[in-house]
Amino acid sequence: PPPPQEIVDPQKTAFLLRKAWTLYSVTPLYRFHRARLRDYARLLSAFIAAEKQKGLAVEVGVELDVKVTVSSIAELRGSEQDQPAVLVQLSSRSQASSRSSEDKLVWSGCFCSVYGDDLSENVLEGFTCLPLFLTHGAESYTSIVGRWFQKTFDCCFRRLAISPLNLSWMVAMWAGSKLDRAASAVELVFSVPRLRQPLDISYAIHPEDAKELWDTVQKTPGEITQEEVDVFMDCLYSHFHRHFKIHLSAAKLVKVSTAVASAHCDGIVKLLHSQYFLGVLMILTELAISQIQ
Amino acid sequence: HLATSLPLPSERDHLRPRIDLIVFMIDIKSKYSLKNVETSLAYVDASFFLGKVCFLVTGVGRLNSCSVETNVICKLGETYNSPVLFCELELEGVRVATAQRLLRILQICAGYVPGVSALSFVSLMRNSFDY
Numbered sequence: 001p002p003p004p005q006e007i008v009d010p011q012k013t014a015f016l017l018r019k020a021w022t023l024y025s026v027t028p029l030y031r032f033h034r035a036r037l038r039d040y041a042r043l044l045s046a047f048i049a050a051e052k053q054k055g056l057a058v059e060v061g062v063e064l065d066v067k068v069t070v071s072s073i074a075e076l077r078g079s080e081q082d083q084p085a086v087l088v089q090l091s092s093r094s095q096a097s098s099r100s101s102e103d104k105l106v107w108s109g110c111f112c113s114v115y116g117d118d119l120s121e122n123v124l125e126g127f128t129c130l131p132l133f134l135t136h137g138a139e140s141y142t143s144i145v146g147r148w149f150q151k152t153f154d155c156c157f158r159r160l161a162i163s164p165l166n167l168s169w170m171v172a173m174w175a176g177s178k179l180d181r182a183a184s185a186v187e188l189v190f191s192v193p194r195l196r197q198p199l200d201i202s203y204a205i206h207p208e209d210a211k212e213l214w215d216t217v218q219k220t221p222g223e224i225t226q227e228e229v230d231v232f233m234d235c236l237y238s239h240f241h242r243h244f245k246i247h248l249s250a251a252k253l254v255k256v257s258t259a260v261a262s263a264h265c266d267g268i269v270k271l272l273h274s275q276y277f278l279g280v281l282m283i284l285t286e287l288a289i290s291q292i293q
Numbered sequence: 294h295l296a297t298s299l300p301l302p303s304e305r306d307h308l309r310p311r312i313d314l315i316v317f318m319i320d321i322k323s324k325y326s327l328k329n330v331e332t333s334l335a336y337v338d339a340s341f342f343l344g345k346v347c348f349l350v351t352g353v354g355r356l357n358s359c360s361v362e363t364n365v366i367c368k369l370g371e372t373y374n375s376p377v378l379f380c381e382l383e384l385e386g387v388r389v390a391t392a393q394r395l396l397r398i399l400q401i402c403a404g405y406v407p408g409v410s411a412l413s414f415v416s417l418m419r420n421s422f423d424y
Binding site: 250 | 322323325356357359
């Protein structure tokens with residue numbers, strides 16, 4: 001696919017920045033109509049209230065009145081074939097503080113598709129493809145919202161795990177990104193298996209060194225091959241081995257962190273640079289689609 | 294006999310029985326295990342690659358912890374003309390079934406199955422894998 005363009009109106013997508021998003025893959029939604037977003041907000045709100053009555057939403061504390069908004073974000077998509085993203089937000093107005101009429105955002109969920117052509121081109125009539133679901137907020141709300149979407153649109157949610165293989169693609173790609181301002185260190189976190197007490201190894205690399213290494217490895221700009229990622233990682237592994245006599249290649253890569261984004265194998269990401277939003281979401285969309293298929 | 298890498302220590306050469314089959318184990322969760330196998334392959338005499346070598350890939354039940362690409366391993370099998378078996382050691386049923394398969398392959402390589410040689414067996418395995 002063509003290299004992702006920068007988002008035209010960064011204000012609309014600023015909500016993605018610097019939050020820890022939990023990732024899910026979602027199967028296509030059946031009979032989802034963009035014109036009915038307000039209706040959906042109303043129905044979801046009623047569903048949440050009903051679940052609270054049943055005592056299923058366990059949020060101990062002040063009895064909160066939850067307001068639901070469902071909106072469409074036209075800017076958040078890759079190609080014309082992608083459906084624009086759908087953002088679901090839950091806000092609460094605490095009854096205790098009657099003076100303050102400000103709504104506090106308690107939960108966000110974003111359905112999106114960035115260059116998800118692999119899925120959308122094969123889909124049947126009546127289905128909307130938004131394979132990537134990002135959530136931020138209490139798990140209890142994620143569960144309620146998920147259940148409502150499942151029963152309303154006949155779709156299926158699954159937590160998206162990220163394998164060490166995919167994490168190494170991400171760190172190679174992101175470490176090689178051109179950044180205009182001072183970047184944070186490139187960090188890889190490894191978990192060492194089969195020890196009585198778990199051991200985590202954190203390997204931090206100066207961002208300029210990492211970019212320099214990637215630039216010597218990558219042959220064609222704009223194209224990345226598995227071989228190039230392997231060479232990049234092998235260089236990092238042998239450098240570490242030379243100093244510490246530890247084979248990181250025998251450990252499990254669980255988290256990678258760069259100035260562009262960070263990703264954890266449990267399927268939790270942070271988007272740190274708005275210029276690269278679409279690039280990061282494109283990789284995540286691809287992972288979500290391969291989990292669905 | 295288990296070894297973490299090749300070559301085997303030469304001090305014990307005279308005590309070692311004939312080697313009928315070499316099984317290279319690759320843990321899909323460890324890139325290091327693949328590198329180790331690739332380095333060890335260089336120490337194997339060419340005659341073994343006529344059916345007396347096979348690759349056993351473990352950990353395939355946990356694809357979310359995958360550090361090695363499966364097509365890299367399959368290519369390894371093609372390059373060395375040897376079969377690749379996939380298994381998950383954490384599942385008892387699969388573990389037992391895999392052990393039985395390896396035992397069967399070993400019987401053929403040791404010449405205990407009349408009419409089937411190691412070489413003919415490997416060409417049988419290869420054809421079924423391609424389809």
